Amino acid sequence: MKPSFSCLCFFFLLCLLQCGASGTRQQGDALNKFYFNNRAGRSSSSWPSSLLLVSNLESKVYDNSRLKEGDKVVRLPGQPADVHFDQYAGYVTVDKPNGRALFYYFAEAAENSGSKPLVLWLNGGPGCSSLGYGAMEELGPFRVMSDGKTLYRNPYAWNEVANVLFLESPAGVGFSYSNTTSDYAKSGDRRTAIDALIFLVNWFERFPEYKGRDFFITGESYAGHYVPQLAHAILHHKDRLINLKGVAIGNAVINEETDRKGLFDYFWTHALIADETIVSIHKFCNFSLDTQQQPPECDRAVDEASRVFDEVNIYNIYAPLCFSAGVTPTPKLPSIENFDPCTSNYVEAYLNNPAVQKALHANVTKLNYTWSGCSGDFDGRVPVTSTRYSLNKLKLKLKVSWRAWMLNSEVDNYLVLNPYIIIHTYILYLIILESTTDR
Incomplete structure (x- = not known):
């Protein structure tokens, strides 16, 4: 019997929670541009702790009283019968002067939500x-x-x-927005992290029963x-009651240099590019962020390899x-087991329905634009800016045992859409980060 990747992910999540307590347009399309086209405007520095500190965090905690019930989703259009868990959705302001707000959707646990941990995806x-x-x-x-x-139910x-x-x-992704247009040009890793923290602080004010709950990202x-x-x-920001127990990352983008090398090596080992192409890439290309210009031999080899993007679902x-x-x-007969490559079309139609x-x-x-899966693909609302870092530079100071799991699979995110694809290469890394140093 073919293994179910969704089941594996489900088991992976369950294990993480227990350990801590003790498409045609898929999400990487913007990342393809990141790999090949967008080198300008990218920060080349690592991210010391001072960059991710939020000054005057208390001043960014807004009045969230009486907003929770207004966010409750009574019923989604087309929702199946017998749904026995609560859903919430709405906006949390992260910058009142600029009118910047992030959209969330929250599905409480199907059973015993009061005793289950909170997971941010x-x-x-x-x-x-x-x-x-x-x-x-x-x-x-x-x-x-x-x-x-x-x-239909998953x-x-x-x-x-x-x-x-x-x-x-x-802000600028999906339904999240800013009333200050210039905000979009300032997006990047640093502000994304800070806005997410401010979002969480305010969300916990709106849902105070989750303060102190085991929390995973x-x-x-x-x-x-x-x-x-x-x-x-x-x-x-240890003054906040965010009880972070661990993180989990699937098919993570961590280091551009090794990611780009690995992408082309993957193409070659799966007979998608010729031997001559990979030999030229290995010989002439330097994917370090410090490299400003590649030699013509590298450019030709990368152009040849990039044709794969037009030929197959990468x-x-x-x-x-x-x-x-x-x-x-x-509607066609739905199936979790049988992959439908046009799923993104159905989701886009659904989320652009005014009733939804x-x-x-x-x-x-x-x-003034329609909802889309990847905003950066359409009109540049979310610029591709990033911070260079690696796991070696990720230093989290902790008082107690705390775990991070990183999952790599051969066919990336689509495995979650089709849980019965045979997994030819399945690697699960367990990284235990443990220290007695104060946070």
């Missing part, structure tokens, strides 16, 4: 939606059928074992930046491609 990109991908296509409680109107939803919070971040792809940097920011080279731009008049947005308390400012 972040998609990457950068510039891609945790609502559209994480919640609606991967680990959330519902999936969207091919008509773009009807939902039997591997993470809210079977935890209370799961999905955050669209930074999880994510995938470019969340390899978002997750540890947010953890770093939290651990340097997130699952064994999967079919989507050749449809829309939805079906009537009203139920989610979303798009309250009537944004």
Whole structure:
């Protein structure tokens, strides 16, 4: 029997919680630009703790009283019957003077939510939606059928074992917005981490029953930046009752140099590029961030290798491609087991439905653009700026045992969409970060 990756992810989450207590347009499309086209404007410095400190954090705690009940989702359009868990969605202001607010969707645990931990999920990109991908296509409680109107249950939803919070971040992603247009040009890793911390501080004021609850940060792809940097920011603000127990990252973007080398090596080892191409890449290319210009031999080899992006689904080279731009008049029989490459089309149609947005308390400012899975792909609302760092530079000072798990799989995020793809290479790293140093 083929192993179920969603089951593995589900088991992975359950293990993490226990240990701590003791597409056609997928989220990496913006990351492809990051790899090949966007070298200007990127910070080349690592991120010392001082960069992720929030000055006057108390002044950024806004009045969240009586807002929780207003965020409650009574029922989503097309929602299946017999849903026995509470859902909430809405905006949390992170910068009142600039009118910057982040959108969230929260699915409480299906059973005994009061005793279950809280898990934050972040998609990457950068510039891609945790609502559209994480919640609606991967680990959330519902999936969207091919008509773009009807939902069905995800039997591997993470809210079977935890209370799961999905955050669209930074501002400009999905429904998150700023009333100050210049804010979008200032997006980057540092402000993303700071805004996420401010979001959490205010969200806990809105949901005070979760203060002190075991809390985990999880994510995938470019969340390899978002997750540890947010953890770093939290651990340097010990006055807040955010009981961080650990982090989990799937197929993380950690180091651009090794990621780019690994991408081309992956293409070659799977017979997607010729021997001559990989030999030229190894011989002539230097993917260090300090390299300003590659020799012509490298450029030619990379251009040749990049044709793969037009030929196959690089997130699952064994999967079919989507050749449809829309939805079906009537819903096809849904299946978690049988991968549908057009799933992103269905989600986009669903989240652009005014009735859905009203139920989610979303798009309250009537944004002048449609919801999209990856904002950076469309009009540059979220610029591709990052901070260079590696796991070796990630120093989290802790009082007690604390764990971080990093998961790598061969066919990336699409495995979560199709849980029965054979996993040819499955690597699970357990990294235990332990210290007796004060936070």
